[in-house]
Amino acid sequence: MSSRGIYTLANDAVYDQFIGLINSIEANVSPEIPIYVIPYNQHCDRVKREIDTRKNVIFYENKESIDRWDAFTEEVWAAHPITKQASFKRPKWYKSPLMRKMTAFDGPAEEFVFYDADSLAMQPLDKVFAKLREYDFVFDDWEHAKATPVAAFDFSLVQQDLGLLESEARTKIHCSSFFGSKRGLLNAQDQVVLKQHLIQNQEIAWINEKSWWCDADLFSYLTLRLDRPTFNFTLSTDGQDRTGNCANIDPFVVRDHLLYNKDGLKPIHRLHYMGYSSIEFARLSQGEAVQIPYAEVFLHYRFLKNPVEKPRSLKSPSPVVRFNRFMNKAATKVSATLENLVSQQN
Known part of the structure; x- marks a missing residue:
């Protein structure tokens, strides 16, 4: 069997x-499968200390590959026509x-699955690895269903250059938050x-x-251009394969800390907390009542290894704390707006 990893x-x-993610992987996927952690940036001291306590978790820092992908990303986005517009807004990403x-793709695992860190693994990956026998890329998301104005591609240009109709090009669109x-x-x-x-x-x-600087839509372009066999569970002819995954959109049923699609109680591969900030999860983990769906499920996995540290109850922040946060958020927004204006003038 080829080597596998996450x-x-x-x-x-x-x-x-x-x-929460690595605990959910150990609980619901496998306690033995290697988990390789790619550094988002140089601020990884706490992450490294945690990795040192885990036998199956590895800090994977391939500097040559990281530098190459960083440079690639900078160069291609700098060539986008939006940069020639007199006025454009920088996205938050x-x-x-x-x-x-x-x-x-340069790592040690011959076959692998990637999870964004804002996810919880909900079931084994047998079906994903089985699909990799037939396909080179395996996805499980609904990015292809976005409305045309906000979809990944300018479909008119794709049709002009490749001859693909919008209905065909849509099947090539996918997310980057979970893939095999x-x-x-x-x-x-x-x-x-x-x-x-x-x-x-x-x-x-x-x-x-x-989608300027959106990693998911750039990844969709890359797989489209490579023209390799691709499978998306949400486009499967088998209705059991088609489930939701987003915490803030899709309805789920919770049973024993596992989530199932409300329609048909179908198991899901992962719960994706798309759109929620890391600060909110830090506050939740410290015992603050935060408006995050399935908060109890997250806390279960966050403190799975040390349940005595799990908050026994959640408390709302005081009015003073809420006011200070509001003011800080407003100041940050004003600063970002001014930065955008300055960059457009330069």
């Missing part, structure tokens, strides 16, 4: 979510190193060719300007 991307800012997750693949499928040679398509041939314009 990858995630983390730093100290997402420490609580990181602990601007300049984020999320494409570092692609270093998994194989070592070497996205290598340095592929990057050279893809960069030529993206920059010299201006195929970076295929990606919706609303």
